[in-house]
Amino acid sequence: MSVEVTPLPARSVVLSLLLGRHPDRMSPAELARAGEYFGIPAPTLRVALTRAVAAGDLRRVVGDYMLGDRLVRRQQRQDEAVEDAETSWDGTWEMAVVVVSGRSASDRAALRDLLTSYRLAELREGVWARPANLSRPREYADEPVLSTFVSRPDADPAALAAELWDLIGWAADGRRLVALLDDTDEPASRLAVAAHLVRHLLDDPLLPAELRPADWPGEELRKAYASYQDELRSLALG
Numbered sequence: 297m298s299v300e301v302t303p304l305p306a307r308s309v310v311l312s313l314l315l316g317r318h319p320d321r322m323s324p325a326e327l328a329r330a331g332e333y334f335g336i337p338a339p340t341l342r343v344a345l346t347r348a349v350a351a352g353d354l355r356r357v358v359g360d361y362m363l364g365d366r367l368v369r370r371q372q373r374q375d376e377a378v379e380d381a382e383t384s385w386d387g388t389w390e391m392a393v394v395v396v397s398g399r400s401a402s403d404r405a406a407l408r409d410l411l412t413s414y415r416l417a418e419l420r421e422g423v424w425a426r427p428a429n430l431s432r433p434r435e436y437a438d439e440p441v442l443s444t445f446v447s448r449p450d451a452d453p454a455a456l457a458a459e460l461w462d463l464i465g466w467a468a469d470g471r472r473l474v475a476l477l478d479d480t481d482e483p484a485s486r487l488a489v490a491a492h493l494v495r496h497l498l499d500d501p502l503l504p505a506e507l508r509p510a511d512w513p514g515e516e517l518r519k520a521y522a523s524y525q526d527e528l529r530s531l532a533l534g
Contacts, residue, residue, distance in 0.1 A: 303484035
């Protein structure tokens, strides 16, 4: 994994701050303080905010800035990656099978994005699966092009998980990101590394403990990101 640690653009800084904030709301004064902390000139910050609102990434509510609908959904998925989303696992798997053919390329891509966002992986073309250990509802089951099941594989489930996800590669990249965050001091560069870290967490399959390799670093990544968010609140936003 190659990580670019140059400072993020002003718009990405604003969106990163709001994606990590609960509630996802910041006043112009808070954003101005954050801009100063990350070395963003006030005029540049104002332009970034205006463009983000125009694009629907942000909205104004009683003078404050909040995430737009698309990014609210991304924040929900990010929260699932950062927080404990698991339930006890009984050995069953979620499965979704595409049953409608002849769809457009854009429709196929949208469905892939949807199923990936629910942390399913494609076992064979049109066949998606994951362990049924997450507490979130299976809202993708409402898609008319899918048939969905809860099943139990005959094969070794740990071997199946290793086939569906590059677990060794994910773990190695995650450890490098935690080490890089520890070794980076400059505020804007730290934010860039933290943005990479949380994006990496979005790709965590959130497997049951029984299916994860030894020394899985998921919890280490979540603690590092939570610590960084505490740092932002205390240092940047007061």
